[in-house]
Amino acid sequence: MEKILAEKQKIYEEAKAKKIAEAAAAKAKAVERAKEAHKAAVEKAIAERKAKQEAARKEKEAEDRVAEEKETVEIVHKKNLKDSDGHDKIAGVSSGKKAINSHDGHLSSGKANKIDDHAEGREGLSGKYRVYESKEYGNYVRVNDFGADAQGKKDSLQAFKAALEVAHKEKAMVFLDGTYYISNQIVMDKTVSGARGLFGSGMGKTKVTFDKAQTGEFNPDTNHDDIREFAGILIDGQNNKTIADFSVLYTNPDFYRKGLSYFGKVNGILVNDADNTLISKVEVSGANRAGVMFTSTASLETEKGQKLTFKARVQSGEIDEKYEALPLGENNRIVDSYLHHNRVAGALIGFQQNFIGEGNRLDWNGHEADGGTGYGMAVAAGSYNYGITYRKNTTDHNYRKGLDVHDGTGIVIEDNVLTGDRLYGIVAYNRQFSMDKVKITGNTIIQDPSFRLNVDDDLGKYYHMYSGIQVQTNTQYKDLHSADKGYFDISNNVIKNLTVYQNNIQTYAIEFRNHESKMDYTLNMANNKISGESTKYLIAVINDTYDRVLSKNGIGSGTITISGNNADIGKIMKGAVPVYVEEHHGNVAMHGAVTIHNNKISVREESAGYVEFAYLKSNAKEYNITNNTLKLGGDLNDALIDVHSTNPKGKASLNIANNKIMTDIKGKLYDSWLRFENDINTYSEGNSHNGAALTKVNTTGSKVALSDILSEVNHIVETTKETVYHHTQNVYTSGVEEHHTTTGIL
Structure with missing residues (x-):
């Protein structure tokens, strides 16, 4: 009998294993079919667009031929x-x-x-x-x-x-x-x-077309190599030049070297130490560095009577953009150009003031095997820049980032459409020079979940992260002689198709990190729309203001306002949280405020993180979580809101008011939905779960009016918006459009 039962069990297990295998195979086929369908849809859309454009072109040519017949047709007869x-x-x-x-x-x-x-x-x-x-x-x-x-x-x-x-x-x-x-x-x-x-x-x-071979390899550790001689077209030390209406193609096959992201020295067009340059309606492809590059070799020279280069003197804080002799490319502009299939970037920018990149198409820059580079448009690390504007550009499947800034301030990135860039949509951060004003607004960022890099040609399974928008100050924790105040605006952006790859913890819709120890910053994250299948974080503010130069604590939190955002996501994956604010080394005097107001957050399937909605841990004086609407699907068992104060002295205040919470839970919401430390003065009123009022909490020891709390929070939100709007207007770029309108050829 035991033998018979064992045989039956074996048959059952084999059948079960077969069924599981068949289900897995079916799922894999379904995924593959979905990918093929997506690819076919994209190809069809491109084909249709090209057909329409070709038809429009032919129609235009026909109109021109008719017009020509009415004019004199003999050319330059003398x-x-x-x-x-x-x-x-x-x-x-x-x-x-x-x-x-x-x-x-x-x-x-x-x-x-x-x-x-x-x-x-x-x-x-x-x-x-x-x-x-x-x-x-x-x-x-x-x-x-x-x-x-x-x-x-x-x-x-x-x-x-x-x-x-x-x-x-x-x-x-x-x-x-x-x-x-x-x-x-x-x-x-x-x-x-x-x-x-x-x-x-x-x-x-x-x-x-050109094919001149480079000699040697570029040194990316310093970015100091003088590579002027390898450009197809070189503008060197000359102002008011225009390049327009043609294509440049580098045909030498020296495009990819395994494990060497930045070996290339060849740019299609290189503009060096020049002002008022206009690059317009130019196509560049095939360059093993950038399609178009703006730079300054004079920045690495020494002024008479000085021992340090201009760059080193800016780094030391001795001089800044107001220094009259400082080498800068001023008022340069690249517009309406098509920069694609270049090794490092479509456009690479350094040592600029009042720079504008507008209306460009930036596609497929980088290499499929390498996650280390591949930018649509980027500001080079180790270059000082004052006033960088990216506006109304489109990017398509660049192999690292769509629009990027490695060093600079006075940054405006607005009204761009970014599709399928592999690791990041928009990034602004700084390494060697201060960054205190950034505005990222009105952009649409569309992730392509099928466009990923499982194994890098050098680092292996490394490039699995994704951020729709990332802003990060002082990534290398240096003394950059930064301003006392900083202003950062991330607003009115749309992020679509957000999806975790390989369960990577570094998956964000919007990510902000501050490492400036003394900067009292204001951060406005408002009216962004986020959607997709999964993420680790929707919005994250992760800061560390410890001064590694002087080995002492910084000031900690700034004024952080997260308001009016709308997120609709399938899952929050394990190990994270939808809204995350944390100050590392935050055990310092209370400073700043965190406000989360009037957001609509929907997690359709499951919030599997360690907190269901918001985890806040910092030295902020005040926390406000008000007027939010939460729709949280699936099983819930952790706190929805978890607040910790890192200040060893004094009491922070926490106001939780008028939040609407909707879940699949039948009946009363568990009491631990709100978690806070005893040393926080907490007021909670006007909150509801599935339409039923939640219990009021007041540990402040005094009478608090709900209307007063809401009025004060509205004031904080509006003041934050006005402050960052005023300070992130790019003071460096005034008059650039007018200049190029009057002196440009187009």
């Missing part, structure tokens, strides 16, 4: 006419020819370049040449007139040099129309200072 005195006179004939400004419809302005309105013959040292004139560009010369091969089969470098020499003499632009190969770089330096820039017929229609 006649020698004798005037009444017998002198020669040059007459130019308007052509009306237009060049379409698009690349598969990407970033097209909808307005074609009008060129060849007028031409005049001139004579120079190298012989006769023509100077053309148009309403859009002023004077310009054609590189094709100097022997350039517009088919891209022969080297056109000498033609570019000759054209720039003439453009220098005539204070003119250089026009490109075709595909060109150059064996070495195009240089705009002091020898051709009069040349105003380069422009083409449009991205994809005009192309410049």
Whole structure:
């Protein structure tokens, strides 16, 4: 009998195992089908978009052809006419020819370049040449007139040099129309200072290719290497230059080296120690560093009578952006450009003031095997920057981050759309120079849960984290001579598809970290919308103000306001909490306040963290948790709100009022839903669970009016918003748009 039972048990176990295996296989197939469906949907959307853009382009071309028939069609026909005195006179004939400004419809302005309105013959040292004139560009010369091969089969470098020499003499632009190969770089330096820039017929229609190999490897430990000689196009020490309406492609296969994220020295376009540069409607791809780079080699030089470089003097606090001789690229701008499939970044920025990146498309920069780099647009670590604005850009599946700042202050990141960037959407932090003003607002960040890196080519299973938005001050705990006050605004952003990968604890919708020991900061996290399947944290403020230079405690908490946010998430995974505020080394005098007001938080399936809603631990004087609406699904057994004061002396105050709590619990909510320490003066009133009033709590020892609490909290919220709004308006970028409108070519 036992043998029979054993056989039956064996059969049962085998059947059960088979069923489990079949279920797992079915689930895997379902996941794969979902991925394929998602991929197909994305490809279909892209195809449809391209089709629409192509149709629009063709329609525009047809309209232009009709318009051309009504104008004079002969291009630059000139006649020698004798005037009444017998002198020669040059007459130019308007052509009306237009060049379409698009690349598969990407970033097209909808307005074609009008060129060849007028031409005049001139004579120079190298012989006769023509100077053309148009309403859009002023004077310009054609590189094709100097022997350039517009088919891209022969080297056109000498033609570019000759054209720039003439453009220098005539204070003119250089026009490109075709595909060109150059064996070495195009240089705009002091020898051709009069040349105003380069422009083409449009991205994809005009192309410049180069393949010059780099020597050596870039040193990312300092970011000090002078790599000017390896750029395809170099603007060196020259102001008021324009590069517009063409594509640049680096064709050398030296793009990826295993384990070396930053070996590359090649940039498509490099702008060095220059002001008022406009990069407009330019496509760059294939560079093993950045598509476009702005930098300053002069920052690493020493001023006469000084021992330290300019950079070192800024680091020491001796000088700042007000120092007249400080090397900076001022008022530079990159707009409406398409920067994709570059190794480190689409655009890389350093040593800038009043910089704007606007309306650019930044796609697939980095490499699939490497999580160490791959940015849409980034400010380089170890560079001082004052006033950086990223506005109305789109990113698509960059292999590390979408929009990034490694060092700088006066940062504004607004109205961008970021899709599928692998590890982070938007990041602003600082390593070597102070950061005290950051504004991140109006952005849409869409995570792609299927676009992940399981095993890095160097560090293995390391890059499993994800943050929609991260702001972090003083990541290396240095004395950066920072301001006494800091202002940080993270508001009106949308974060979608948030999903944990490999159960990684570092998964956040919005993450803020402060390591400035003496900065009394104000943080506004307001009106953000968060949705997805899972996360560890929705909103986290994780600070440590211990001064590692002087080995003493800092001031701890600032004024932290989390208000008006709306989150709808499937699960909060184990080991975390939806809203998390903690000060490490916070056993110092009470300082600052934490306010969580008027948020709507929905956890559809399960809040599996150690606290169901909010865990707060700091030296704040005051905590306010008011007017929040919580919908918490699944099993609940931990505190919903858990508050700890780290101050060894004095009592903090805690106000919990008018919160609406909805759960799957039938009947009364357990008494331990609210947990706080005895040394906190606590007032709790007006809260409800599934419509039933929760018990009032008052340990303050005095009478408290609910209306007074709510009025005071509303005042805190509005004051915080006004404060950060006033202080995060970018004082560095005033007048930049006006400058480029009046002097730019587009």
